[in-house]
Amino acid sequence: MSELYDLTIIGGGPAGLYAAFYSGMRDMKTKLIEAKEELGGRMLLYPEKMIWDVGGVPPIRCEQLMQQIIRQSYTFDPTIVLGQQIVGLERLDDGTMILTAATGERHHTRTVVLTLGRGVLKMAKLEIEGADRYEVTNLHYTVQDLEEFRDKRVLLSGGGDSAVDWANELEPIAAGVTVVHRREQFGGHERNVRRMKESSVRVHTPYTVTELKGNDSGDAIAHVSIARINEEGHTTDEKIRLEVDAVIVNHGLRGDFGPIVDWGLQMGPYNITVNEKLSTNLPGIFVAGDSAKYPSKLSLIAGAFTDAALAVNSAKLYMEPEARFMAYVSSHNSKFKEKNKALGVSEEDA
Structure with a gap:
C-alpha cells in the first residue's frame, strides 16, 4: 500500500x-x-x-x-x-x-x-481546409511573444476574453489590428471591449473567416476573406478581402x-x-x-x-x-x- x-x-x-x-x-x-x-x-x-x-x-x-x-x-x-x-x-x-x-x-x-x-x-482549430499548413508560419492559436507581431498587420478571429485582450495588447505595437467575430456582442469583460472599440482596432461583426490565401511561395497567409453572417447564422455573399501578415485564432x-x-x-x-x-x-x-x-x-x-x-x-x-x-x-x-x-x-x- x-x-x-x-x-x-x-x-x-x-x-x-x-x-x-x-x-x-x-x-x-x-x-x-x-x-x-x-x-x-x-x-x-x-x-x-x-x-x-x-x-x-x-x-x-x-x-x-x-x-x-x-x-x-x-x-x-x-x-x-x-x-x-x-x-x-x-x-x-x-x-x-x-x-x-x-x-x-x-x-x-x-x-x-x-x-x-x-x-x-486543446485549442479549437480554424475549420478551413488546408489551414494547418500555415501553423508553422503565420497562423497562431496563442501568443507566446508580443514582439513577434510588431509592425505587422494582425487579424484576430474570435470574440471572447482572449481575443479582446490580445487585440488591446497588440494595438500599440502592430501596424494594424483587425478583429473578426461571428456575433455582434463580444464575450470579453465590458471595460476591455469598450477599450478595444475606442482604439484603432478595426472590428468586423457579424463576420467569419472563410478563406485563407497563401503568398507566392504558398508557405504563409497573405490574404484572408471574411463573410458576413446573417440572422440565421449562415454566411452570405457579402465578403471582404483583407491583407494580413499574421492571423491569430481564439475560438476557445x-x-x-x-x-x-x-x-x-x-x-x-x-x-x-x-x-x-x-x-x-x-x-x-x-x-x-x-x-x-x-x-x-x-x-x-x-x-x-x-x-x-x-x-x-x-x-x-x-x-x-x-x-x-x-x-x-x-x-x-x-x-x-x-x-x-x-x-x-x-x-x-x-
Whole structure:
C-alpha cells in the first residue's frame, strides 16, 4: 500500500496550487498530481497576457504571476507529482481512496480536491481546409511573444476574453489590428471591449473567416476573406478581402476530463456540480476552480483562490468534524512563526 495522504489535489493550475498552499495552513499532509510535466495549468497558454484582476497585485504578466503562485504552493513542502494523469478511483473499506494514474502508479488518500480546469485543454482549430499548413508560419492559436507581431498587420478571429485582450495588447505595437467575430456582442469583460472599440482596432461583426490565401511561395497567409453572417447564422455573399501578415485564432478551448467522467460525479460537459461547500455527490471529493459549478461561481483567478480554500476547509472537516471551520489568518497562524523569523520579521511586527 502506498503512503497515505490527508489530501490529494488533482490539477496544477492556480486553484490546485493555492489549495496546496492553504492545506499547509490546515496542517494537512498534501500531495498534488499534475498530468503535464509542468505546473501552471491554463496559464501556460498565455504567458504574455497581462493580468489585472488579482487583489493587491499590480498589473503583471501571466508568466510572472504563475511563477509566484508556484513558489507559494511549495511553502509547506507538499509532495508534487508531474506527468501522471489520474484515471481510476477505488474506495477502500476504511473510506480512504486509491487513485490510479495512467502510468500505473497508485496514490492513497483520505480526501481529494479536483482542480482540473476544463480538463485536458486543446485549442479549437480554424475549420478551413488546408489551414494547418500555415501553423508553422503565420497562423497562431496563442501568443507566446508580443514582439513577434510588431509592425505587422494582425487579424484576430474570435470574440471572447482572449481575443479582446490580445487585440488591446497588440494595438500599440502592430501596424494594424483587425478583429473578426461571428456575433455582434463580444464575450470579453465590458471595460476591455469598450477599450478595444475606442482604439484603432478595426472590428468586423457579424463576420467569419472563410478563406485563407497563401503568398507566392504558398508557405504563409497573405490574404484572408471574411463573410458576413446573417440572422440565421449562415454566411452570405457579402465578403471582404483583407491583407494580413499574421492571423491569430481564439475560438476557445475544448476540454476533456478523460476517465474521471466515469467516476459517478454529477457533471456537465465543462464542469462538475458542487454545493456551497464545494462538495461533490461523492463523499470526500471536492472541486475548486474552473471545474466547479455552483450558483454564485466567480470565474476569475481570485475566485479560484477562494474556491481552493473552501474546498480544503471542507476536506479538513470531512476528516475531522471537530476541526476549526477555517485556518487562522497568516498573521495569527503559528505555522508562519518560523517562516517569519527566516524573513527577519519579529513577532511584534508579525
